[in-house]
Every structure is written in C-alpha cells, then in structure tokens.
Amino acid sequence: MKKHKIALIPGDGIGPEVVAEGVKVLKAIEQADENLSFEFTEFPWGCEYYLENGKMMDEDGLEQLKDFDVIYLGAVGYPGVPDHISLWDLLLKIRKGFDQYVNLRPVTLLNPSLTPLKNKTEKDIDFLVIRENSEGEYAGAGDWLFKGKPEEVALQTGVFSRKGTERIIRYAFEEARKRKKTLTSISKANALNYSMVFWDEVFEEVSKEYPDVGTYSYLVDAASMFFVMQPERFEIVVTSNLFGDILTDIGAAITGGMGLATGANINPDREFPSMFEPVHGSAPDISGKGLANPIAAIWSIAQMMDFFGEEEWGKQIVTTIKKLIDEGEQLTPDLGGKASTEELGSHFTNLLIEGL
Numbered sequence: 068m069k070k071h072k073i074a075l076i077p078g079d080g081i082g083p084e085v086v087a088e089g090v091k092v093l094k095a096i097e098q099a100d101e102n103l104s105f106e107f108t109e110f111p112w113g114c115e116y117y118l119e120n121g122k123m124m125d126e127d128g129l130e131q132l133k134d135f136d137v138i139y140l141g142a143v144g145y146p147g148v149p150d151h152i153s154l155w156d157l158l159l160k161i162r163k164g165f166d167q168y169v170n171l172r173p174v175t176l177l178n179p180s181l182t183p184l185k186n187k188t189e190k191d192i193d194f195l196v197i198r199e200n201s202e203g204e205y206a207g208a209g210d211w212l213f214k215g216k217p218e219e220v221a222l223q224t225g226v227f228s229r230k231g232t233e234r235i236i237r238y239a240f241e242e243a244r245k246r247k248k249t250l251t252s253i254s255k256a257n258a259l260n261y262s263m264v265f266w267d268e269v270f271e272e273v274s275k276e277y278p279d280v281g282t283y284s285y286l287v288d289a290a291s292m293f294f295v296m297q298p299e300r301f302e303i304v305v306t307s308n309l310f311g312d313i314l315t316d317i318g319a320a321i322t323g324g325m326g327l328a329t330g331a332n333i334n335p336d337r338e339f340p341s342m343f344e345p346v347h348g349s350a351p352d353i354s355g356k357g358l359a360n361p362i363a364a365i366w367s368i369a370q371m372m373d374f375f376g377e378e379e380w381g382k383q384i385v386t387t388i389k390k391l392i393d394e395g396e397q398l399t400p401d402l403g404g405k406a407s408t409e410e411l412g413s414h415f416t417n418l419l420i421e422g423l
C-alpha cells in the first residue's frame with residue numbers, strides 16, 4: 068500500500084470550490100484502488116487569512132509543508148489584498164522556496180467543439196509547455212527610485228543564471244527525447260539583449276548533446292501568432308517564466324478556456340514537495356456562485372498521479388474528462404452548459420468509477 072501525504076491549500080475565490088471537486092476524485096481513487104491511500108492536511112492560508120492575521124501563510128509555512136509528498140492548490144489572490152503581496156507571500160514563495168523550477172502545462176484539445184480556432188482538431192493542438200518556474204523575469208529583483216517624485220523610476224530585473232537556464236532547457240530536451248518529439252525554444256533575443264541572448268546560447272549549446280531531438284527556435288511575438296494560427300507546429304515548448312505564463316493563457320484559450328488548463332510545479336530532484344494547481348486564478352467575477360469549472364483542478368490530479376508513478380490513473384482521468392465533454396450534458400456555463408461546479412465534479416467521479 069502506497070500512502071501519499073497531500074497538503075491542501077484551497078486558497079481564494081473559486082480555489083476552494085474547485086479543490087473540493089479534486090479531493091472528491093482523490094477519495095474515489097483511494098476507494099477504487101486498494102494499493103493507494105491519501106492523507107490530507109488542509110491549510111487555511113490565503114487572502115482571508117491575511118485580513119485576519121496580517122500574513123498570507125505562517126512564518127514557518129514552508130517548514131510545515133516540507134514533509135508532504137505534494138501540495139494541491141486552488142488559487143491565490145483576491146480584491147482587498149494587493150496582488151503582489153498575496154502572490155509573493157504564498158504561491159510564488161512555495162514555487163521558489165521548494166525550487167519547483169519546472170512548470171508543466173499541457174495544451175491539449177480534447178474535443179474540436181472547445182477550440183475557437185477554425186478547422187483545428189485534437190491532432191493539431193496537442194503539446195506541452197515547459198515553463199521555467201524559479202527565476203527569469205520573476206526573480207523579484209528591482210528597485211523603486213524617487214518614489215512619488217516626478218523623476219520616479221521602477222526597475223524590474225530579470226535574472227537568468229547559468230544553473231537555472233541550463234537545467235530547464237536540459238529537462239525539456241530529456242522530455243523531448245523520451246517522447247520522441249521536437250523541442251521549440253521561445254525567447255526574444257532581438258530586444259532582450261542580455262537575458263535572451265544568453266537563453267538562446269544555452270539552448271544551442273545543450274542541443275548539441277541531443278542530436279536526436281529536432282529543434283526550433285521562435286521569437287515570442289511570432290510564437291504567439293503560431294499558437295493561434297498554426298498550433299500544430301508545437302510538440303514540446305520550453306520558455307522563460309513570464310513568456311510561459313502568458314503563452315499558457317493562450318494555450319488555455321485555444322483548448323477551451325481557463326476552466327480546462329492545468330499546471331504542475333515540479334521539483335525534479337524530489338528534495339521538496341511538488342505542487343499541482345489549475346492555471347487559472349481565483350476568478351472573483353464568478354466566485355461563490357457554483358459557476359466555476361472544476362476540470363482544470365481535476366486535470367491537475369491526473370498530473371499528480373503521473374508524478375506518483377500512477378500513470379494509469381493519470382490516463383484514466385484525462386480519458387474521463389474527454390468522455391464528460393463528449394457527452395456534453397454536465398458542463399459548467401463557461402462550456403455552454405448549466406451544471407454547477409459540484410454537479411460536474413460528482414458526475415465526473417461517477418464516470419471515472421464506471422469506466423474502470
């Protein structure tokens with residue numbers, strides 16, 4: 068019997084609503100599989116916690132989390148607490164503190180009806196974005212000079228270290244080799260004349276060790292266009308922290324919207340816990356109304372199962388999401404349906420178990 072310790076951070080807005088559905092799925096798996104068991108510990112951290120306690124998480128929060136196998140997170144950020152505080156003191160603190168330097172964000176179309184793109188099918192939109200998740204434009208380095216004065220200047224420094232750049236590119240090459248796929252690097256060396264020139268050089272260097280992997284390299288502006296017009300160009304993509312953030316919202320858009328996009332924050336050395344979460348945020352515009360689509364959060368359970376080495380469950384979850392979408396009966400309003408978050412989640416769990 069394999070026992071996995073899971074830390075739950077439902078967080079803000081629709082976070083708790085979608086995490087509840089993911090937990091249902093985990094409990095169903097536990098019941099169906101006598102070799103698996105999960106132990107849950109919930110943490111109340113987030114913006115409400117901040118308003119009551121003056122902090123997003125406890126000072127020793129990372130210490131409290133470090134012995135869990137994984138973290139399952141909903142969303143962080145809500146009007147009333149400045150975003151740069153809520154995100155830097157919780158979500159980004161965990162990603163960085165646990166050196167979750169790989170962000171795996173699949174861009175997978177499950178049904179042609181979901182894409183706003185004309186004449187594109189599942190064959191055309193099926194790739195993986197590997198986003199650098201620990202430094203780059205999100206280094207948090209900068210300065211704010213002459214605050215409030217006419218000569219005011221805000222500086223935001225990107226940090227691209229040899230170690231940080233090489234390890235993410237190498238990880239992407241390994242994935243491409245394993246899956247026998249091409250690898251596309253997305254950067255912007257024409258304008259970012261230090262960081263991205265360096266990125267491109269490292270990509271070129273590391274590529275020499277992988278002569279079996281076909282490579283492409285695009286500027287991020289052109290790549291944004293190709294994501295929309297020719298997504299079939301991409302198999303595995305590696306890119307920087309900020310570009311990966313933005314490109315994966317485009318990825319979400321072409322596969323059915325934010326309600327479907329999942330992301331895994333991986334610490335490949337397994338020295339610290341990895342974290343699984345939907346790509347979307349707390350969606351204040353729909354929170355508390357049962358309107359949130361829990362599929363992204365459920366899909367991140369599939370990524371968690373893969374991480375546990377339970378790939379059969381990972382596959383089963385994605386197949387069941389597809390089945391639920393193909394049926395088209397229990398969908399949330401973002402997908403044109405009338406089901407609530409809870410109804411979709413319960414129906415999913417039934418389908419998952421029926422499909423075994």
Ligand code: NAD
Nearest residue numbers: 142143144145150325326346347348349350353359360401
């Ligand atoms: P958002 O992803 O929360 O919402 C963008 C749009 O997508 C909204 O119209 C929302 O209703 C819709 N949407 C998102 N998830 C959905 C779902 N599951 N089902 C149906 N519709 C969904 O992005 P935002 O509005 O820019 O950000 C809101 C807050 O969330 C901000 O504080 C932001 O910083 C934070 N945020 C957090 C994370 C995270 O925790 N990982 C990610 C993105 C944004």
Ligand code: IPM
Nearest residue numbers: 144154158159312346347348
């Ligand atoms: C995401 C989010 C975060 C990011 C924000 C909330 C800091 O947009 O996970 O995509 O930019 O990484």
Ligand code: MN
Nearest residue numbers: 312313316346
């Ligand atoms: Mn984002």
